[in-house]
Amino acid sequence: MDTERLTTPDDSWWDVKLRLTRGDRRKIDTRVQRAAFSYMGVLKAEGMAIEELRAMATDPNSDDGQRTPSNPDEDDMMLLVGTVAWSYADEITEATISERFDEHTDIVLAWMHKHYNASRTEEAQKNLNGTLQSGLPEMVQQSGN
Numbered sequence: 001m002d003t004e005r006l007t008t009p010d011d012s013w014w015d016v017k018l019r020l021t022r023g024d025r026r027k028i029d030t031r032v033q034r035a036a037f038s039y040m041g042v043l044k045a046e047g048m049a050i051e052e053l054r055a056m057a058t059d060p061n062s063d064d065g066q067r068t069p070s071n072p073d074e075d076d077m078m079l080l081v082g083t084v085a086w087s088y089a090d091e092i093t094e095a096t097i098s099e100r101f102d103e104h105t106d107i108v109l110a111w112m113h114k115h116y117n118a119s120r121t122e123e124a125q126k127n128l129n130g131t132l133q134s135g136l137p138e139m140v141q142q143s144g145n
Helices: 022-045 050-058 072-082 094-098 102-133 136-144
Strands: 003-007 013-017 083-086
Touching: 003 102, 013 072, 013 102, 022 072, 072 083, 072 094, 072 102
Parallel strands: none
Antiparallel strands: 003 013, 013 083
8 A cells, every 4th residue: 555654744654544445434434424414413403404404405606516625523533534544652543533633634634635635636526538448338328228
């Protein structure tokens, strides 16, 4: 596994994965989904209907549904699954990550968001191009007969 070493202002370091695996992404997505459903339950208990939530989600003035660096559940899981080693004596866990200072985790998260999200887009495009070039149209035509 290829890693990159990131240094924080106090000369601590984090070794992070250069790329996330499909399993890593599933862990992150599962955590985000659980948090979203939990939050929806709270809103529903407060009297907000699912239709109102749906309207907010499809509002053209709201964000476009893309991942944002401001999602703390995604950030926490990204730090957990993306961090391979660090200079701290503690084991890498959710609890020990939460004990780190924001100015340190912000550096690591900025790198992760830039590299992981960009590589995901590039990988998806390569996979799509490879699939299309390898005969997907013929497969679709054959299945339609």
